[in-house]
Amino acid sequence: MTARRTGRRPGDPEITRRSILAAARAVFGRNGYERATMRAIGAEAGVDPGLIHHYFGTKQGLFAAAHEIPFDPSQAIRAIASGPESELGERLTRFYLTVVGAPDSPALSMIRAAASNETASQMLSEFIEDLLLTHAASLTSAANPRLRFALAAGHLIGIVFARNVIGVRDLAEPDLEVLVAAIAPTIQHYLTSPQVVVAAP
Amino acid sequence: MTARRTGRRPGDPEITRRSILAAARAVFGRNGYERATMRAIGAEAGVDPGLIHHYFGTKQGLFAAAHEIPFDPSQAIRAIASGPESELGERLTRFYLTVVGAPDSPALSMIRAAASNETASQMLSEFIEDLLLTHAASLTSAANPRLRFALAAGHLIGIVFARNVIGVRDLAEPDLEVLVAAIAPTIQHYLTSPQVVVAAP
Numbered sequence: 001m002t003a004r005r006t007g008r009r010p011g012d013p014e015i016t017r018r019s020i021l022a023a024a025r026a027v028f029g030r031n032g033y034e035r036a037t038m039r040a041i042g043a044e045a046g047v048d049p050g051l052i053h054h055y056f057g058t059k060q061g062l063f064a065a066a067h068e069i070p071f072d073p074s075q076a077i078r079a080i081a082s083g084p085e086s087e088l089g090e091r092l093t094r095f096y097l098t099v100v101g102a103p104d105s106p107a108l109s110m111i112r113a114a115a116s117n118e119t120a121s122q123m124l125s126e127f128i129e130d131l132l133l134t135h136a137a138s139l140t141s142a143a144n145p146r147l148r149f150a151l152a153a154g155h156l157i158g159i160v161f162a163r164n165v166i167g168v169r170d171l172a173e174p175d176l177e178v179l180v181a182a183i184a185p186t187i188q189h190y191l192t193s194p195q196v197v198v199a200a201p
Numbered sequence: 202m203t204a205r206r207t208g209r210r211p212g213d214p215e216i217t218r219r220s221i222l223a224a225a226r227a228v229f230g231r232n233g234y235e236r237a238t239m240r241a242i243g244a245e246a247g248v249d250p251g252l253i254h255h256y257f258g259t260k261q262g263l264f265a266a267a268h269e270i271p272f273d274p275s276q277a278i279r280a281i282a283s284g285p286e287s288e289l290g291e292r293l294t295r296f297y298l299t300v301v302g303a304p305d306s307p308a309l310s311m312i313r314a315a316a317s318n319e320t321a322s323q324m325l326s327e328f329i330e331d332l333l334l335t336h337a338a339s340l341t342s343a344a345n346p347r348l349r350f351a352l353a354a355g356h357l358i359g360i361v362f363a364r365n366v367i368g369v370r371d372l373a374e375p376d377l378e379v380l381v382a383a384i385a386p387t388i389q390h391y392l393t394s395p396q397v398v399v400a401a402p
Contacts, residue, residue, distance in 0.1 A: 114367045115316030125367045132371055150363070150371035151383060158359015162351070166315045166326045170333055170351035182352060182397055186387050196383055 013055075019045045020052055024066040029119060033063060033126035060134065063127055068106045071099065073131055081138035089152075089188025093180050096156035101164040108164055111157070128153065142192055151190045159183065214256075220246045221253055225267040230320060234264060234327035261335065264328055269307045272300065274332055282339035290353075290389025294381050297357035302365040309365055312358070329354065343393055352391045360384065 023045035027036045038059060042049035056062040061072040076099070080091045100107040113120035132153065136145035159179070163171040171179070190196055224246035228237045239260060243250035257263040261274040277300070281292045301308040314321035333354065337346035360380070364372040372380070391397055 112316045115313045115362075121367045125363075125369045128363070128367075128369050129371065132369075146371055147375065147383075150369065151360075154360040154363040154369070154372055155356045155387075156359065157362060158357065159352075159355040161316075161358060161362060162326075162329070162355040166322045166329075168326045168329050168333075168351065168355070170330065170347055171355055174348065182348075182391075185396070186356075186390065189387065190383075195386075 016045075016047060016051065017055055020047060020055060020062070021066050024062050028063060028066065028123055032119070033059075033123045033130065038062075060127070060130060067110060070106070074134060077131070077134050077138060081135075085141070085192060086188070088191055089186070090180065090184040092152060092191070093156065093184040093187050096160060097163075097176055097179060097183075100156070101160040103164070105164075108160070111161065111165060139191060142194075144196075148191050148196060151196070152187045155183070155186065155190070217246075217248060217252065218256055221248060221256060221263070222267050225263050229264060229267065229324055233320070234260075234324045234331065239263075261328070261331060268311060271307070275335060278332070278335050278339060282336075286342070286393060287389070289392055290387070291381065291385040293353060293392070294357065294385040294388050297361060298364075298377055298380060298384075301357070302361040304365070306365075309361070312362065312366060340392060343395075345397075349392050349397060352397070353388045356384070356387065356391070 020041065023041050024036075027041045027044050030036075031040070036059070038049040038052050041062070042052055045052075052062060056065055057072060058074050060074050063069075064071065064073050076095065080088070080095055083091060099105065102108075110120065110124050114124040115121070132146050132149045135149040135153075139145040139148065142148060159171060162168040163179075221242065225237075225242050228242045228245055231237075232241070237260070239250040239253050242263070243253055246253075253263060257266055258273060259275050262276075264270075265272065265274050277296065281289070281296055284292060300306065303309075311321065311325050315325040316322070333347050333350045336350040336354075340346040340349065343349060360372060363369040364380075
């Protein structure tokens with residue numbers, strides 16, 4: 001019936017895509033990010049898990065699409081990782097301030113929801129932990145890359161929180177480039193400086 | 202009637218204190234932090250504004266007490282400002298990670314509420330702006346002290362958000378001292394380094 005109403009045939013890629021996204025939202029909501037498997041989402045949507053990989057790549061990509069985040073995190077991380085390592089901090093800072101902190105960005109909605117809702121909070125923390133793993137793999141020359149990216153991400157989430165979620169004027173008013181110039185060297189320090197004290201394993 | 206029920210006489214300091222706190226919550230809720238005046242709160246409570254100053258010192262102290270924050274922000278800032286300037290970053294970092302990030306700290310509740318509620322958000326951002334002004338007055342030897350403290354506060358709020366509000370494992374699991382050792386030099390850099398690029402006024 002739905003197929004006839006929308007003028008689409010069963011087997012239509014757009015319908016399949018949408019059922020996968022609906023199934024993903026349901027399974028992420030029920031199980032959290034970490035315990036949600038492509039297999040369970042496939043079962044919920046009535047499609048082969050391979051088809052989900054075909055449409056959305058990784059679980060990160062599926063999670064982003066299900067929450068209307070307009071970019072694939074794995075691709076974004078690859079883009080941030082490419083280029084001179086000496087400018088890694090600047091690329092990561094610019095990405096957070098422009099993309100995550102964009103007005104009405106779905107990432108802001110996720111931060112808002114996670115602050116007051118237990119399920120959303122667990123989902124976001126597990127998603128961030130998974131991103132840190134992917135990020136860390138891009139840092140080949142520094143010890144403890146996960147903690148380094150966690151410090152950088154914590155810093156940048158806080159700037160976005162103060163600037164874009166609650167709107168503290170001292171951070172909301174300065175031009176983007178003023179903030180990038182002030183913050184990028186710190187992020188670079190966390191990611192690459194041998195002077196960052198890190199946990200004994 | 203209330204006085205008789207609680208066994209307290211009108212004029213009892215504890216009753217006066219509580220009516221001031223109730224009036225403060227009402228006026229802050231209605232007007233936001235910035236536009237709430239001691240005069241309006243005094244009128245709401247039926248007491249002289251001078252009595253509010255007597256009990257709570259500054260508007261920051263009254264706001265903190267009304268939200269059950271167990272310390273007076275102005276006094277905390279004075280404590281952070283005292284001691285060698287070379288350890289200012291460490292004192293500020295330790296304060297955020299231990300006091301603001303303490304389990305069930307009222308500051309965490311304020312961050313949670315501000316993330317999803319417009320009134321709470323405006324109140325918290327105005328309160329932070331007022332704290333930045335007080336903080337900034339303690340930095341006598343650096344240019345643009347407000348922006349410096351805003352960068353430091355944004356960074357530390359983000360660490361507390363990731364560690365204590367949503368619980369990202371990479372920041373929740375390390376010992377406090379590991380995080381202080383990693384973060385304090387960055388905070389010190391923001392507060393005192395001549396290399397921090399700052400906005401043209």
